[in-house]
Amino acid sequence: xxxxxxxxxxxxxxxxxxxxxxxxEGVEESGPLTATQKARIATLRQxxxxxxxxxxxxxxxxxxxxxxxxxxxxxxxxxxxxxRSRVESRLESxxxxxxxxxx
Numbered sequence: 001x002x003x004x005x006x007x008x009x010x011x012x013x014x015x016x017x018x019x020x021x022x023x024x025e026g027v028e029e030s031g032p033l034t035a036t037q038k039a040r041i042a043t044l045r046q047x048x049x050x051x052x053x054x055x056x057x058x059x060x061x062x063x064x065x066x067x068x069x070x071x072x073x074x075x076x077x078x079x080x081x082x083x084r085s086r087v088e089s090r091l092e093s094x095x096x097x098x099x100x101x102x103x
Contacts, residue, residue, distance in 0.1 A: 048091040
């Protein structure tokens with residue numbers, strides 16, 4: 001009898017399909033991160049977390065100063081969300097650069 005392949009879990013099958021799809025699309029599989037890369041990513045995350053905390057403090061201060069004006073509160077909320085997403089986007093970009101070895 002021919003030797004049968006062992007059964008694989010749904011997770012293993014899904015990962016195999018994703019890897020095949022990545023190969024078709026030309027996505028490179030990265031190796032494990034170096035200690036330097038891990039340290040740089042940790043630093044980037046700490047800096048982003050500090051910036052987000054600063055934005056939150058300023059946002060709360062600004063909200064306290066508007067004295068219940070709903071239009072102004074809406075504008076402040078929009079600016080706050082925009083600023084948060086900008087910080088998060090920059091963090092993701094910086095982490096991607098570190099993982100590619102560009103930083």
